[in-house]
Amino acid sequence: MNRVNALLIVFALWCAIFLPGLGSTELKGEEGRRIMPAVTMMEGGSWAVPHVGGKPFLRKPPLVQWCMAGTMKLFGKNTWAARLPSVLSVLALAVVIIIATQGWLITEESLVAAIVMMTQVATIDKCRLAELEAVYVSLSGIAIVLWLSAWAKSESSWKLWLPAMFFNALAVLAKAPLHLLFFYAIVVAVLMRERNLRTLLDPAHFAGQLIMAGVIAAWAVPYFREVAAAEVGQVWQRQFVGRVTGAEMDLKKYLLNIPSGLANHLPWVLFAPLLWARGVNDTMYPRGCSVLVGARNAVVVCFFALLLIPGVLPRYVQPLVAPFSLILAPVLWNCPRRFRHWWRYAAFGLTFSMFLCALAGPFVVAAYGRDPGATPIWLSAFGLLLVIGASLCLMQLRRRLHETLHLTLWTGIVAAMGMINMAAVAMPVIKRSDNIRPFAEQIDTSLSGDRLIAYNLDDYAPLLGVLFYLDETQIAYAPETSDAPKEPAFYLVRGKDRGKFAKSFNILSEPIATRAEKGEPDSVVVRAVRIK
DSSP: OOOHHHHHHHHHHHHHHTTTTTTTTTOOOOHHHHHHHHHHHHHTTTTTOOOOTTEESSSSSSSHHEEEEEEEHHHHHHHHHHHHHHHHHHHHHHHHHHHHHHBOOOOOHHHHHOOOOOOTTTHHHHHHHHHHHHHHHHHHHHHHHHHHHHTTTTTTTHHHHHHHHHHHHHHHHTOOTTHHHHHHHHHHHHHHHTTTTGGGHHHHHHHHHHHHHHHHHHHHHHHHHSSHHHHHHHHHHHHHHHHHOOOOHHHHHHTTTHHHHTTTTTTTGGGGGGGTTTTTTSSOOHHHHHHHHHHHHHHHHHHHHHSTTOOOOOGGGGGGHHHHHHHHHHHHHHHHHHHHHHHHHHHHHEEEEEEEHHHHHHHHHHOOOTTTTSSSHHHHHHHHHHHHHHHHHHHHHHHGGGHHHHHHHHHHHHHHHHHHIIIIHHHHHHHGGSHHHHHHHHHHHHHTTTTTESSOOOTHHHHHHHHTTTTTEEEEEEEGGSSSSSOOOEEEEGGGGGHHHHHHHOOSSSSSSOOOHHHOOOOEEEEEEEOO
């Protein structure tokens, strides 16, 4: 095994896990809120201040929107292109793990770490969506990987701090500075283990902080020229207070925080107890041992301490995915034989289940019908045959590969089989419950080229997702009643705003399109004129 082979394996698994059916499902969750600012940028809006629903979106910095706007410029305005930055960011992190750890971990251990990172439940779930988490977790993970690798290899202080702080700055522009808590917790824990906290006072560290400040300032200066600092401060303060004081806490979700957080790291969290196994670091050289013990303690403390705070959600600890994968890999490499024994049985059982799903797939599709936009059966079958072929090759190479590497590759192939099965079988069924794209198609058919006014949508993600599927040139925004035109027009009105809308507008027609909402009246498109 060499680094080139490891990169090829990572690329093949990435393609099989993250690309099947990437653009098949409609927007869900907060995707509409993330994508529409990028669409606005493409249509001539501000690139410094994201806008959504006709208003500045002040909650998050715009790096992810920049990436989405770039991919949609290249590949067109579609769901696949909007989600592409997320999956590319996972590949970038995996490549950095393979390359940056050379000289610290052997190639096989680096490959194990990359596969562990790519096949965790949270990685597969979040990184196939047009969300902030994928880019944010990858950039913050790259910073941690670069620092730990440089420290383990005893590289110069400039190599230790400057690259890591640059990627920390990019992560701030992707979402928020929360990852700096994890970064410095790991750094301090490793340095304390080495009794070398004076490294924090190294000039290179301060130079790295200046680089981070400069990268952030390159965006922040034009940003604050367009938006009042007081307004931004109020938004950020409300967000912070809501998280820390529990003002946004859901008790049921809070009680499930830690179980959900652990489930996000399946299946590899099942091996986490090995990090504390007796003699786990006996074969490691001193700095490698410091990295393992220090990062292990920091990851555990940050994970549980943060999830115990009311208002905090499991996704907030996802930046710990990269360090967890990195420290678990060498431990898995030397895991006891009894663990590998049960691991093999589990992998065999899951593989058999995937084969059964593949066999049942054509019958399921025949029973539910097939959407014209779904992944073609022949393409899914071809992908599945490739994965099956890879499984057979892996069986042949069993005696030539270290058992841990063999089982890790097997686990990655099982994940690939699962995602190909999902694209071929589950997604066509899931699409039958779509309610965003059909609503958009209903609007597009009914408008017949007329302009649509989005009334007071703010950052309501589902209806923003509806607008994504419409022609942007036909859409205008009316954040307030006074922004609406005086002549009759078609208005998209959220269900909870229909009462307010009826007081300020004369409704001239029955709804031409309707979408059911949870816990509130239906959202509608109606023709109306503003009351003067």
